[in-house]
Amino acid sequence: MAPEDLLGRVVVPKSGRDAGAAQAVVGLASDGERLLVADGRRRPVAKPKAKNMKHLRFTDIWLEDARRALLAGRAPTDRQLRTMLGSAPLPPRGAPLP
Helix, strand or coil, X not given: CCHHHHCCEXXXXXXXXXXXXXXXXXXXXXXXXXXXXXXXXXXXXXXXXXXXXXXXXXXXXXXXXXXXXHHCCCCCCHHHHHHHHHHCCCCCCCCCCC
């Protein structure tokens, strides 16, 4: 799967300060090796965190509205991203992913 196909996908960092918290892929780092992730709260869309793909657990959930906006060249607002992540069918923070 190409990194561009991951835009809007919900991921969960495996380690670090954000470990266990659902975030969305909002872009690709300039080096092409890392993904830019944000949650709209601790990580705003304007300042996403670059994460190595091997440090992320990928869910089977895509935020379609965020994906459409990102592919059109505009980013969702932090409020929109928080709302989308809040309504996504995810287990509670720290619980194992299906």
